[in-house]
Every structure is written in C-alpha cells, then in structure tokens.
Amino acid sequence: MNPDAHKIWLAPRWALAVLLAALGMLGPFSIDTYLPAFAGIAQSLDATPVQMQQTLSAYLFGFAFMNLFHGALADSFGRRPVVLTGVAVFTLASAGCALAGSIGALVFFRALQGLSAGAGIVVSRAVIRDMFPPAEAQRVMAQVTIYFGIAPAVAPIIGGFLFVHADWHSIFWFLTGVGVLLWLANFRVLPETLHSTHRQPFNARNLLRGYWQLGANPRFLLLALASGVPFNGLFLYVLSAPAFLGEHLRLAPTSFFWFFVLNIGGIMAGAWLSGRLAGKIEPRRQIRHGFVIMAAMSVVNVAANLAFPAHVSWALLPIAVFSFGWALMVPVVTLMVLDLFPERRGLASSLQAVIGSLANGVVAGVVAPLVMHSTVALALGSMLMMTVGLVAWLVLNRRWPAAVAAVAASH
Numbered sequence: 001m002n003p004d005a006h007k008i009w010l011a012p013r014w015a016l017a018v019l020l021a022a023l024g025m026l027g028p029f030s031i032d033t034y035l036p037a038f039a040g041i042a043q044s045l046d047a048t049p050v051q052m053q054q055t056l057s058a059y060l061f062g063f064a065f066m067n068l069f070h071g072a073l074a075d076s077f078g079r080r081p082v083v084l085t086g087v088a089v090f091t092l093a094s095a096g097c098a099l100a101g102s103i104g105a106l107v108f109f110r111a112l113q114g115l116s117a118g119a120g121i122v123v124s125r126a127v128i129r130d131m132f133p134p135a136e137a138q139r140v141m142a143q144v145t146i147y148f149g150i151a152p153a154v155a156p157i158i159g160g161f162l163f164v165h166a167d168w169h170s171i172f173w174f175l176t177g178v179g180v181l182l183w184l185a186n187f188r189v190l191p192e193t194l195h196s197t198h199r200q201p202f203n204a205r206n207l208l209r210g211y212w213q214l215g216a217n218p219r220f221l222l223l224a225l226a227s228g229v230p231f232n233g234l235f236l237y238v239l240s241a242p243a244f245l246g247e248h249l250r251l252a253p254t255s256f257f258w259f260f261v262l263n264i265g266g267i268m269a270g271a272w273l274s275g276r277l278a279g280k281i282e283p284r285r286q287i288r289h290g291f292v293i294m295a296a297m298s299v300v301n302v303a304a305n306l307a308f309p310a311h312v313s314w315a316l317l318p319i320a321v322f323s324f325g326w327a328l329m330v331p332v333v334t335l336m337v338l339d340l341f342p343e344r345r346g347l348a349s350s351l352q353a354v355i356g357s358l359a360n361g362v363v364a365g366v367v368a369p370l371v372m373h374s375t376v377a378l379a380l381g382s383m384l385m386m387t388v389g390l391v392a393w394l395v396l397n398r399r400w401p402a403a404v405a406a407v408a409a410s411h
Helices: 013-032 035-045 049-077 079-099 103-131 134-165 168-189 204-215 218-228 232-239 241-248 257-277 283-307 317-340 342-371 375-399 401-409
Strands: none
Touching: 013 049, 013 079, 013 103, 013 134, 013 168, 013 342, 035 049, 035 103, 035 134, 035 168, 049 079, 049 103, 049 204, 049 342, 079 103, 079 168, 103 134, 103 317, 103 342, 134 168, 134 257, 134 317, 204 218, 204 342, 218 317, 218 342, 218 375, 232 241, 232 257, 232 317, 232 342, 232 375, 241 257, 241 375, 257 283, 257 317, 283 317, 283 375, 317 342, 317 375, 342 375, 375 401
C-alpha cells in the first residue's frame, strides 16, 4: 500500500471506485457493444461469417497479449501514464473501426483496441491495492465489481439500439466518445498511486524474473484460475444470447433486457454483500460460499434443462443466482492474487487478466459455437467453466492450506 495514500485521494471512496470501474468496463464494452451488429457489419463490408469472427478473435488475442505488459509497465513507470496512454490508443482505434471501409481494416483496428483496452482493468486492480488496506480494498473491489458487472449486460442493449436507430458505425463512434470522456476524467483526477520506493526497474532481466516468479508459482496460477474462469459460466450465456433467448426461449428482441437485468441484479447484489462482509468473516469462508452457490445453481440448471423444455419462466433464474455467487467471491480471490507478490501487483494483475482473457477467447471461439444449439449443452458448458475454478480453489486449499490461510489472514 502507498504510505501516502491518505494524501493523494481526498474525494469519497465511491468516486474512485466509479472511475476505476469505468476503466475496467472498456474491455467488455468493446466486445459486447458491437455483437448485435454482426450481421449488419458483414453485409456492409461484404464479409463472411469467418471474417467477422476474426474481428472478435483479433481483439481477444490482442487483449491477452498486451495484458502481459500493462502491469509490468505500470510497476515501472507508474499507474497514471499507462492508463492515459492505453485509453488514448483505445480512442484512436475506436475511431479507426468507425471509419473502416473493409473487413481487413476493421480487423486491424479491432486488434489495436484489444492491445490497449486491457490497461484499464489491469491497472485499476493495482490502484485499489495501492490505495487501501485489505478490508477496505475488498469493499472498493466489491464496488468496482458492481459497476463492472453492468458492462457485459448493458453493452449489447446500447449496441442494438445504436445499430437499429443509426448504423454500425455509430457503435464505434460511441466507443470513441467513451474513450475521450474517460481520458479527460483520468487526466483530471487520477493520481499516481505507485510510491517511488515501490517502482521496479524496467529491463528484460527484471521483467523475465517477474514472469518466472509468478508463472512458475502454482499458488498464483490456481488463484488466477479460481478468479478468472468461473466468470465464463455467465459469459457463455452472454455470447450465446441471440440463440439462447431468441431461438430456445422464443423471446422477442425487445424482451432480451430481462436476461440482462436479472444478471446485473445478481452481480450487484453479490458484490454489495461481498463489500458488507469485508472484515467480518474469514475470506476463505466467503469464497467457499460463492462457489457453493455457483455449484448448486449449475447442478440445478443442468437438471432442469434435462427434465423440462427450456422456458423463460424458470430458465433465467439459475443464471442470475450463479452471477450472485460469482460476484460474492471474486473480489476476495482477486485481492489474494495481488497480495501473493505485493512488490509486483501490476504484473500479478496482468497475468491474472491474461488467464481470464484467454478463457474468454476459448469460450467465444470454441465453446459457444459448440454448445449454443442446445440449452442442455449451454448448461453443461457453464458448469464446466465453474468447475475449473472450483477445482483450482480446492487443490490450492488442499496442497497449501497454511499459505492460503496466511494470505487470507492478511485481509
């Protein structure tokens, strides 16, 4: 934690949480806002479905690749310059997407968006731990999760509205405007939270040493899996929303918002409770409660889809409760990841984001196309994502109970 934290941010805690959440929302907004316009973009640019998929894959691979470096840069040069540079490049890339006249140009600028968008989510996590002691950091992380959870649900609604009432170009002009406003807000109010004594030298040897220190540490990898992969149990349904809601549940596009409202509500309620429990119960208990809820809802979801034809009267509820369980546990696990190596929080946040974004890429490019044809397959795919995180957490607790207890005790 920065020893001068109490001097460099004098505004209310929630204001910093809103600013950091907005940074974290750039990633999911860039993915989900343009999904409703896929068909329209393909028709306008005379692109095939495979080429349109490349606009998503290019973004996800760019996002995953550059996340390897955002945190290391932030540990060496400071949080503020990395944020401002990342948002500036994202803004220019969004304008490039809006002006793209061919599918090749759109793929290029989507890759540039991916390379820059990760700076927000990576650095915002490190800023939280720079500024707050453990219990307070959990409350702020929970607030950020509340706002962050809104993005994947609201973004397709905004994108669909803009596409219907304007055209697909307006979606990327909207993202350009978001980038401009976010850059100005951070330029004006975001302080430099990395203390001068905590800066890491920026050279290849130190960078490789940091990657090896974290990447070869099984506790870090298991915590990163436990925090990053279960989100895909929900993200799978978001990516499959047109098929799940329109084809299987036979909802009109104007009724899709119920799915998003329920999941936003679940995430907000879970994150709110996570913040309320900070410092009141043992962090490991809170994580266990989150996984129990997600596991129970996964079993209920699979069983219900096997036993009954999918119907809107019940099919949305297990997913919303699953979202509640995820939001209850993820702020705690994320802080445990950052506190394994306090001197390299930026790098830890980077590698954590890489694992999550790689999981997102696999779900978007492989899992979703394979399972979206069936509600049973969707439920099983969601359970699989949750199970990866659950197994990682159980193995961690079984093999290194003392180490997990020590990190948890620091909270």
